[in-house]
Amino acid sequence: MDGQISWRVRHVWGRNLQVFLRTWKVSFLPPLFDSLFFLIALGYGLGQFVQEIDGVGYARFVAPAIVAIGIMNASYFETTYGSFVRMYYQKTFDALIATPITIEEVIVGEILWGATKAVIYTALILPLLAVFGVISLPDSLLLIPLALLGGLLFGAIGLCFTAWTPSIDTLSYPQFLFITPMMVLSGTFFPIESLPLPVQYVAYAVMPLAHIVSLARALTLPAAAPFALVSLAWLVVATGLVMFIAVRQMRRRLVV
Amino acid sequence: MTQPAILAEGLEKRFGALVAVDRCSFVVNEGEVFGFLGPNGAGKTSTMRMIACVSPKTGGRLEVFGLDVNERPREIKAMIGVVSQENNLDPDLSVYDNLVVFARFFELDRAEAARRADELIEFFGLGEKRDTVIEVLSGGMKRRLTIARALINRPRLVILDEPTTGLDPQARALIWERLRTLRDRGSTILLSTHYLEEAERFCDRLVIMDNGKILIEGRPDEIVSSRMGRAVIETVDDPAVLACLAREGIAYERFGDLVHITTNSPEPLIQRLVSSCNPSRLSVRNATLEDVFLRLTGRGLKD
Ligand SMILES: Nc1ncnc2c1ncn2[C@@H]1O[C@H](COP(=O)(O)OP(=O)(O)O)[C@@H](O)[C@H]1O
Ligand SMILES: [Mg+2]
Numbered sequence: 001m002d003g004q005i006s007w008r009v010r011h012v013w014g015r016n017l018q019v020f021l022r023t024w025k026v027s028f029l030p031p032l033f034d035s036l037f038f039l040i041a042l043g044y045g046l047g048q049f050v051q052e053i054d055g056v057g058y059a060r061f062v063a064p065a066i067v068a069i070g071i072m073n074a075s076y077f078e079t080t081y082g083s084f085v086r087m088y089y090q091k092t093f094d095a096l097i098a099t100p101i102t103i104e105e106v107i108v109g110e111i112l113w114g115a116t117k118a119v120i121y122t123a124l125i126l127p128l129l130a131v132f133g134v135i136s137l138p139d140s141l142l143l144i145p146l147a148l149l150g151g152l153l154f155g156a157i158g159l160c161f162t163a164w165t166p167s168i169d170t171l172s173y174p175q176f177l178f179i180t181p182m183m184v185l186s187g188t189f190f191p192i193e194s195l196p197l198p199v200q201y202v203a204y205a206v207m208p209l210a211h212i213v214s215l216a217r218a219l220t221l222p223a224a225a226p227f228a229l230v231s232l233a234w235l236v237v238a239t240g241l242v243m244f245i246a247v248r249q250m251r252r253r254l255v256v
Numbered sequence: 257m258t259q260p261a262i263l264a265e266g267l268e269k270r271f272g273a274l275v276a277v278d279r280c281s282f283v284v285n286e287g288e289v290f291g292f293l294g295p296n297g298a299g300k301t302s303t304m305r306m307i308a309c310v311s312p313k314t315g316g317r318l319e320v321f322g323l324d325v326n327e328r329p330r331e332i333k334a335m336i337g338v339v340s341q342e343n344n345l346d347p348d349l350s351v352y353d354n355l356v357v358f359a360r361f362f363e364l365d366r367a368e369a370a371r372r373a374d375e376l377i378e379f380f381g382l383g384e385k386r387d388t389v390i391e392v393l394s395g396g397m398k399r400r401l402t403i404a405r406a407l408i409n410r411p412r413l414v415i416l417d418e419p420t421t422g423l424d425p426q427a428r429a430l431i432w433e434r435l436r437t438l439r440d441r442g443s444t445i446l447l448s449t450h451y452l453e454e455a456e457r458f459c460d461r462l463v464i465m466d467n468g469k470i471l472i473e474g475r476p477d478e479i480v481s482s483r484m485g486r487a488v489i490e491t492v493d494d495p496a497v498l499a500c501l502a503r504e505g506i507a508y509e510r511f512g513d514l515v516h517i518t519t520n521s522p523e524p525l526i527q528r529l530v531s532s533c534n535p536s537r538l539s540v541r542n543a544t545l546e547d548v549f550l551r552l553t554g555r556g557l558k559d
Contacts, residue, residue: 011361018357019348091344097310098338099361099409100330256271256311 004104011101012109013116015092028124035070035125039063042189043134053191054223063134064216065188067125067143068150072209074121075114075151076179079158080171083110087162093254107159107250111243114155115148122147135220142219149235150212156242157208163249186210204234211235259322261286261413261444262307268315269302269468276302278468279316284446286412289439291455291462292448293545295555298465300448301341304417307446308338321412334362337406341417343398345405347391351382354390355405362409369408376404380434396427403431407438414438416447420454432458452545456480464549471552476545483551484543487522491515491535500533511550518543 020027043059050058086092096106122144129135161174185199186192186209192200203210211231218225262284269277277299284290292300305311306318309329318325320332346354352373359369377386380400385393390401399419406414419435420428432454439445439458449455455462456476463473472479491497493513501508501515506525509516519525522540529538549555 008361014360015346015357018353019346022348090347091340091342092346094310094340094342095344095346095358096361098308098333098340099358100334100363101361102330 004102005108006105008101009105009109009112012096012106013112015096016109016113017116028120031070031074031121032125032128034073035066036128038066038069039129039132039134042066043132054221056221056223059132059134060221061217062189063129063132064140064143064220065186065213067122067129067135067147068186068209068212068216069183069188070121070125071118071147071150071212072154072179072183075118075154076158078117079110079114079155080161080165080174081168082114083159083162084165084168084171086110087254088168097254103251103254104247107247108243111152111155111159111246114158115151118147118151118154119144140220143216146212146215146219149239150208153208153235153239153242156239156246159246160242160249163246163253182207182209187213208235208238258286260284260319261288261321262290262446263319263322264303264307264316265318266316267303267306267313267318269299269306269311270314275468277306280463280465280468280470281316282463282470282473284444286444287442289445289447289458289460291459292446292465293450293452293455293462293549294448294465295450297467299468300465301417302468303465304338304415304446304448308336308415309333310338334409335411336413336415337409337411339399339402339406339414339416339419341421343402345390345398345402348389350387350389351377351393351401352386354401355408358405359408364409372408372410376407379437380404381430394427396423396430399423399427399431400434403434411443413444413446416445418448418450420449420451428454452549456545462545464545464552466549466553472548479548480543480545481520483548485518485520486543487519487540488543488547489517489519489522489526489529489538489540491517491529491533491538494535497533497535504528504532509551516547516550518547 039059039062042062047058053061093103093106097103126135126137126140126143130137130140161171165171185195185203186207188209192203192210195203211234214225215228215231217223218228260283265281266279267277267281268275268279280303292303294300302311306313306325307320309325309332313325321335323332325332346357349357355373355376356369359372364372377383380403382397382401382404385397390398393401403416403419420431423431435445435458459476461473461475463470465471472483491514493510493515497515506517517525526538526540529535
């Protein structure tokens with residue numbers, strides 16, 4: 001089954017882009033507002049009662065985490081709900097594989113598209129956060145390549161759930177069993193070091209978001225980040241592995 | 257040496273224990289209109305999906321234009337156009353964009369894609385809807401667009417899975433009319449349907465499938481004349497009539513409350529029936545594929 005993936009993935013990606021360009025006005029504002037509400041509620045509301053962390057104010061502390069959460073959501077929701085609608089309701093994948101495009105290319109194209117959504121989100125939220133003064137440009141532009149990596153990983157994770165879910169309703173299970181706990185426990189709103197040590201280990205072992213958050217902080221805050229390279233390696237390996245699983249699982253679901 | 261468009265030998269498709277396509281063999285020649293007929297669940301879609309290289313066969317041999325479906329799916333898919341049973345157009349895109357986006361999948365460049373899209377929009381009478389988002393199109397227009405889309409790569413073989421099912425008679429007529437033009441231009445067409453009259457009129461050759469098996473293969477008129485004779489006389493299923501038919505030595509079949517008598521020369525037989533059996537009702541009609549199917553399976557075609 002090697003040699004099934006060629007540059008034709010760009011057609012799958014391009015098809016999604018074309019649809020996105022027709023609908024972006026409605027689909028892109030909500031995630032941005034989401035992030036800004038978090039910033040206001042946490043950074044400014046809650047932040048008044050919180051001491052400095054690692055030498056920065058609370059708003060600056062949560063800002064990179066908010067971006068990391070946005071990266072996760074943008075790609076994960078694209079390849080769960082978005083891909084499921086294309087696969088199951090619109091039969092887009094069936095149409096695609098009736099052309100010289102292979103099922104593997106469809107899957108990889110979907111993951112790339114999920115990552116693209118994460119990149120677009122990041123590119124739009126960064127200037128907004130800079131206006132609020134909670135991140136500094138241009139240093140923080142490094143979050144964009146991070147969005148690509150994180151987006152590939154969460155895009156692939158999302159597609160695994162899409163391959164396994166019997167219906168669109170059951171997609172809510174991975175969301176509240178995996179995404180939501182991760183969103184609050186990955187060192188997002190408080191330093192992960194405040195958790196008991198065993199929980200920290202578990203968090204770093206199974207929560208990709210924990211690594212994205214710590215990398216996002218390493219890229220945007222002055223504090224030393226001794227484990228940044230470990231996190232980067234973890235993300236790269238996990239991305240490769242999960243993409244492989246996603247392709248296999250989707251093939252199993254779709255090739256009948 | 258003419259190579260067939262499709263060659264299937266002992267073709268088989270299993271879904272677990274279920275045998276959806278049971279050792280089917282058939283040949284489709286280039287330039288031919290070939291039909292798959294059969295009730296729901298017969299195995300038509302499964303067969304066509306294997307030919308279109310989107311569903312792996314579980315047994316037998318299958319070649320399209322001399323290429324093995326397992327070994328050269330990309331090349332085969334580049335040469336065919338597929339209209340699947342379920343609508344899979346892009347609901348968010350316009351008629352025109354549906355076509356040009358699809359053209360890219362076949363590596364057509366922008367200018368060529370635009371040219372073919374406009375040509376097909378014209379051919380299928382979709383000009384007024386060119387820039388309309390397809391969500392609001394009627395069922396018939398969507399089906400026409402799906403067929404148009406399947407032609408964007410100028411395929412040597414067009415596969416249509418129930419192209420007219422679920423459409424009103426007018427929309428169906430329009431689609432058959434376009435397909436006829438396509439046929440006259442020499443395209444090889446493979447289609448499935450459970451509308452017998454349409455298949456009878458449109459197909460050069462066809463197979464009748466049931467339970468995954470090919471029951472019979474041939475030209476529609478030959479199938480009917482060899483299996484049925486020219487005409488079917490229908491009369492009432494009434495004990496007195498049945499006794500009379502037995503007495504006269506006339507073969508008959510019972511279907512529900514009707515009795516069918518098939519024959520090549522209906523006139524003398526009718527006279528004999530009227531004079532000796534005197535049934536309360538009697539009618540004659542041409543034999544059809546439906547009758548063949550009824551005889552082969554004991555069931556009607558439509559569910
Ligand atoms: N993906 C599938 N999984 C399991 N069974 C299937 C699948 N697709 C079709 N079948 C079964 O295979 C048989 C043939 O179906 P199909 O090829 O769709 O018939 P037709 O197109 O003639 O209606 C049916 O019994 C159907 O239920
Ligand atoms: Mg079918």
